[in-house]
Amino acid sequence: MNTALTSSIAEKIRSLSLLLMLIAAAVVSVWAVLAVPGPVVDKMLEADIRKQAELWQRRVTLHMVNAEEAFEEGIIQPQDAALLTLFTEETDVYRYRLLTSAGEIFWSSRSDEIGEFEANVFFSTQVSRGEIYYSSRTVPAFEIDESPLSDSYDEGITREVARIYVPLMHNGHFDGAIDFHTDITDLRNTFIQLARLSVALLTGVALLAMAIAVYVIFKSNRFRMNQLRQRSKTEREILDEQLRLAREVQLLGELNEWLQSSRSLDELFDMVARFMTHILPTAEGSVYVYSNSRDVLDGCASWNGGTHKDHIHPEECWGLRRGRTYEFGASEIDFVCEHAEPHDGRAYYCFPILAHGETVGLMHLRALSDATEEFTQSKKLAQMCAEQISMAIANVRMRDQLHDQSVRDPLTGLFNRRHMTETLRKSINASQKSGIPLSLIAVDVDHFKKFNDNHGHDAGDMVLRAVGSVLEQACDGEEVACRPGGEEFTLILPGASQQDVMTKAELLRQAVEAIVVRYGEKALPGISISLGVAHYPQHGTMPQDLLRAADEALYEAKAKGRNQVCVASGPEQHPRDPSVQKDCQKRSGPDAPIAAE
Structure with a gap:
């Protein structure tokens, strides 16, 4: 009897506790519906407006004739001003300003602000370091330009406004910034209503589930309690097994991921x-x-x-x-x-x-x-x-x-143009940081078109494979041999001195000259190559400049009779000027001297 009474009292206490928990959960749910969505929506809006601001900045600068020069000099061209005026009509921005790196406003959708200076501390401490600055505040409706409410001077009518400064950076240098103002009142209210509705639905479902659980517990009888006690051991064992299986499934999922x-x-x-x-x-x-x-x-x-x-x-x-x-x-x-x-x-x-x-x-x-x-x-x-x-x-x-197929030339097995461009860019960055030397050799098979016309494309393919094999065997360590296309080849040589690069280029020329390619029952005519050498940073600091310098040195080698090595001229010399003297070398034997660069 005492045991039954104890069980009954315990059951009532548990029921009362669940009822109090249900009430507390209802109060928390009401608070969550009213208070939680605001901050969450603000964070979502901030992330969205930050992305939009980058697109706005890109649209503004793309419409300008020379955006970099305009921000550096703080002068706006008339044709730019006409296009900038239309920007507020095409976007959600109702007001924006262009500022120089010193904080001077040299153009604004409000003309009376032109010539003023940005006095906020964050401009010099945050925006000038290339960081986007975002803020939002509540303002009277009459401060919104071109708004239907802008004529109303009732201070009771307010709008929520987002303001964001987007810096313009060029080669790590701060050129200026654009200050955008956009009205987010309607969008924010819509998001908050949707968020509240979602939270209300979720909390409603949770409360309903809890209410059902409380109802089921209230209706439980002593027989059920005794039955649960008898099955507790079995259920505990089943739970342990389920936990073990759940852990195994979780580990398998993590392993797979x-x-x-x-x-x-x-x-x-x-x-x-x-x-x-x-x-x-x-x-x-x-x-x-x-x-x-x-x-x-x-x-x-x-x-x-x-x-x-x-x-x-x-x-x-x-x-x-x-x-x-x-x-x-x-x-x-x-x-x-x-x-x-x-x-x-x-x-x-x-x-x-x-x-x-x-x-x-x-x-x-x-x-x-x-x-x-x-x-x-x-x-x-x-x-x-x-x-x-x-x-x-x-x-x-x-x-x-698949990666190997995407970066390899199917005919020669050398790296293709895509991989060549990526490797050259990475090599230039590494050379900039560490100071290790970097050189480029452009290679072209001499008279290849005539060879194809006389002996056929199959023979031409054999020649290209033979040349590619020589180039690949000549590469050591991080050196890379590429075939950008046709009969053109390129070698990227990081870490080699200029003298070693010239020696390698001459040895390549000799090795190709010694190739004997057999096609069918006969040996094909001898092969020769012309080579152009360019060094970083002497002949260029950008991939396209270095490639152009090597190609121009290659053209010079061909113009001087082919089957030789030429070094690109310095950047101060015009590559097409016939008075420019490039260093070229042509060897007929292994002991021929190498021209000093």
């Missing part, structure tokens, strides 16, 4: 080793992947005290030989895989890793000495891990293959 974002196989296997320690704590393991020759598998990773060999043969694993998962210890008669020796009798799995129907590797798992039972129950989870790893390996290899 990390594996899909890996940039290389080495990074992928490092992730596998770290995750498998948590996903399968009762097993030590290792991963092997087929080498490119597919005659052996290379050991890539191991975890939980497991080890892997440098190489194993496919015949050493029963799982690979049988083409399916091999479980040692599951049958009355088992055979140990050679790669698992020395073996101490513990159960283990060998999972072939498959990708697109092809076996790409092997995952080997062995039970820890004190967790054999748990190990045998984890086979399905281990199989899922093997499938995740197989898909990730296939994705990395496919991504590497």
Whole structure:
């Protein structure tokens, strides 16, 4: 009787507590509907207006004849002024100003502001450093230019206005800024109403669910309470199992996400080793992947005290030989895989890793000495891990293959123009920071069109492949050989002195001159190349300038008889001036002197 009374009192206390919680939740919900949307909407509007302001700035500067000069000198051209006046009619901006780097207003949609100076501290402390400044405030409606309410002087009518300063930066230098004003009242009110409606719906659903729960608890009887007590142990066990499964699913999801974002196989296997320690704590393991020759598998990773060999043969694993998962210890008669020796009798799995129907590797798992039972129950989870790893390996290899195809010339195997431009830009940036030398060699096969006309395009392709092979073999370290197109080639040589670059160019010329290309039953005529050399920063500081200088040196080599090396002239000399003397060299033997630059 005492137990029943205690249970009844406890049930009433719980019901009362839930009712109070329901009331408290209702109060919190009302507060959330009324108070929360405002700050959230303001943050959303600020992010949106910041993006819009960058587009407004771009539209303003694109409409100007010379925006950089206008902001530097603080002078607006008449044709620019006419176009700038139309900007407020085409956008949500009702007022904007153009300011120089010193803060002087040299154009404004309000002409009376021209000539004034920006006095706010944030202009010199924040905007001048290239940072966008945003603020919003409530103003009387009559301050809004061209607004239907601008004629009303009733101070009770207000509008919400956003003001944003967008700096103009050029080569890291602050040229000035544009100050935009836009009326966000209607947009803000609309967003707040939608946000309140959303919060109200969500809180309403939550309150309804809570009310239903309270109602169900109120209607519960003693029989149900006794039944819950009897089932508590079973439910606790089920909950523990569900938590374990949920953790495994979560870890599998995280493993898949990390594996899909890996940039290389080495990074992928490092992730596998770290995750498998948590996903399968009762097993030590290792991963092997087929080498490119597919005659052996290379050991890539191991975890939980497991080890892997440098190489194993496919015949050493029963799982690979049988083409399916091999479980040692599951049958009355088992055979140990050679790669698992020395073996101490513990159960283990060998999972072939498959990708697109092809076996790409092997995952080997062995039970820890004190967790054999748990190990045998984890086979399905281990199989899922093997499938995740197989898909990730296939994705990395496919991504590497597609990337290689996107940056390689299909005929010669050299890098294409796209990769050449990216590499040159990166090399120039590295040279700017570290001061290491950088040179460029432009190469062109002499009389290639005539060669194609006389011997056919197939023979011409063989010549291009032969020249490309010579150039590729000549590249060491970070040096890159490219084929931008046709019979033109380019070498990017970071870290080499100018004298070494000239030596390499001459050796390339000699190596190509010594090529013998056979086509069918006969040897093709001898090949020669002309080369143009340009050095950074002597002949240019931008990729296009350096390429142009190398090309002009190449044209000079061709004009002087081909089959020679020429160095670009300095930037102060006009490349087309016949009086300009370029350094060219043509060798007939390995001991011919190299012209000094």
